Amino acid sequence: MRxxxxxxxxxFLAVPVALYATFVVAAYVQTFQLSLTSWSGFxxxxxxxxxNFVKLWEDELFWKSLRHNAYLLFLLPILTIAxxxxxxxxxxxxxxxxxxxxxxxxGSKFYRVIFFFPQLMALAIVAVIFGRVFSSDKSGxxxxxxxxxxxxxxxxADERWxxxxxxxxxxxxxxxxxxxxxxxxxxxxxEEIYEAAALDGATRVxxxxxxxxxxxxxxxxxxxxxxxxxxxxxxxxxxxxTVDRGGPDGATSVLAMMIYRNTFEYSQVGxxxxxxxxxxxxxxxxxxxxxxxxRRDAV
Numbered sequence: 001m002r003x004x005x006x007x008x009x010x011x012f013l014a015v016p017v018a019l020y021a022t023f024v025v026a027a028y029v030q031t032f033q034l035s036l037t038s039w040s041g042f043x044x045x046x047x048x049x050x051x052n053f054v055k056l057w058e059d060e061l062f063w064k065s066l067r068h069n070a071y072l073l074f075l076l077p078i079l080t081i082a083x084x085x086x087x088x089x090x091x092x093x094x095x096x097x098x099x100x101x102x103x104x105x106x107g108s109k110f111y112r113v114i115f116f117f118p119q120l121m122a123l124a125i126v127a128v129i130f131g132r133v134f135s136s137d138k139s140g141x142x143x144x145x146x147x148x149x150x151x152x153x154x155x156x157a158d159e160r161w162x163x164x165x166x167x168x169x170x171x172x173x174x175x176x177x178x179x180x181x182x183x184x185x186x187x188x189x190x191e192e193i194y195e196a197a198a199l200d201g202a203t204r205v206x207x208x209x210x211x212x213x214x215x216x217x218x219x220x221x222x223x224x225x226x227x228x229x230x231x232x233x234x235x236x237x238x239x240x241x242t243v244d245r246g247g248p249d250g251a252t253s254v255l256a257m258m259i260y261r262n263t264f265e266y267s268q269v270g271x272x273x274x275x276x277x278x279x280x281x282x283x284x285x286x287x288x289x290x291x292x293x294x295r296r297d298a299v
Contacts, residue, residue, distance in 0.1 A: 028280070031273045031276050031277060031280075032273075032277060034269060034270055034273035035052055035053075035270065035273040035274040035276070035277045036048065036049060036050070036052070036270075037052075037269075037270040037273075038051070038052075038270045039269045039270045040267040040268065040269060040270075041263070041267050041269045042267075048270070052270055052271050052273070052274035053274055053278075055271065055274075056271070056274055056275065056278065061250055061253060061258065062255075062258065062275070064250050064253060065246075065250075065253040065254050065255050065257070065258050066255065068163055068252065068253060068254050069231060069232055069234075069254050069255055069282075071163060071167075072163075072166075072167060072170065072231035072232075072234055072254075073228055073231040073232065073286070075167055076167060076170055076171065076174070076227050076228075076230065076231045077223075077224045077227040077228055077231070079167075079171050080170075080171050080174045080175050080178055080223075080227055081178060081220060081223055081224065081227070083171070083175050084175050084178035084179045084181070084182050084223075085182055085208075085212075085213070085216075085220075087111075087115065087175070087179045088178075088179050088180075088182035088183045088185075088186055089182075089186070089204075089208050089212055091111055091112060091179070091183055092183055092186040092187065112179070112180060112183060115175070115176040115179040115180065116176045116177070116179070116180050117176065118172060118173045118174075118175075118176045119173075119176055119177050121173075123173065123236040123237065124236055124240060126169065126172075126173050126237075127169070127236055127237045127239075127240035127241045128240060130165075130169045130172075130237075130241060131156070131240060131241045134155040134156050134165050134241070135155070135156075136152055136153070136154045136155055136156065136157045136158075137152050138152055140152070140155070142155070143155075156241060156242055156243060156252075157243050157248055158248075159248055159249060159251040162242060162243070162247075162248065162251045162252045163251060163252050165241070166234060166237050166238060166241065166242070166252055169237055169241070170230065170231075170234065170237065174227065174230065178223050178227075181219060181223060182216060182219060182220075182223075185215075185216045185219040186212060186216065189211070189212070189215050189216075193211055193215075194207060194211065197210070197211055217294075221290070221291065221294045221295075224290055224294065225286075225287050225290050225291065228283075228286050228287065228290060229283055229286075229287070232255065232256070232279060232282065232283050232286070233254075233256050234254050234256065235254065235256035235257055235260065238252050238253070238254055238256075238257045239257060239260070245257060245261070246258075246261070255275060255278070255279045255282075256279070258272075258275055259272045259275045259276055259279070260272075262275065
């Protein structure tokens with residue numbers, strides 16, 4: 001049995017590893033290669049060394065897009081995780097202890113389904129819906145709520161608020177998944193822990209910060225990494241919702257949007273590949289630093 005173990009394992013892994021190497025690893029290697037070229041997507045590939053990275057360093061739109069990604073990277077995980085933790089705590093523990101059993105608020109099972117609804121919708125559909133919600137005329141849902149005497153609020157057409165609108169939609173779309181994720185984590189915490197704390201007179205706030213948060217730390221850490229990766233993307237919402245796909249005047253441009261436009265609109269595949277390489281290392285660095293900085297002993 002032991003003699004045939006390795007051929008058995010190799011037989012199972014051979015096809016998945018080959019597919020991964022072909023469609024993922026090879027694609028990364030090709031992107032790194034193309035980042036050193038001036039290829040337009042057609043014709044002969046001409047190598048230009050690090051010229052694309054020099055151009056990128058001097059590109060004002062790149063730095064603006066990077067700042068926008070940093071803005072989303074800072075606020076999206078904080079807001080989403082904070083809201084999801086509060087809602088998950090209410091759905092699992094918020095009702096207090098009754099008859100020796102820790103309960104959520106009334107109707108918690110129904111609320112779990114409602115919170116998860118946004119995950120059932122494609123991100124493109126979410127973008128179309130909120131494009132109408134934030135519409136800058138009276139046909140928009142929010143502007144339609146204002147009195148007729150008020151001037152319509154521009155929302156996505158206002159440089160000051162456009163990116164905040166994108167952030168709001170990202171949080172709305174993501175929070176339901178993390179409510180369910182954290183609820184599952186809280187469900188695995190032993191009832192006796194909450195009961196013992198309740199007998200000692202712990203309030204709900206104490207239960208949240210002294211018991212729930214420490215025991216959910218690994219789940220929160222994973223969620224933070226996933227949300228950070230989502231913050232480095234935001235392509236679908238920016239592409240569909242914003243003025244001139246990244247406007248007004250680059251106020252919502254992100255790196256993923258720059259990659260798309262340079263590839264398919266400007267025929268600068270080499271430059272887009274250089275942007276992709278930068279985005280790859282930024283995402284990898286963020287994930288590694290997050291896991292390193294937030295690492296702690298398991299409880």
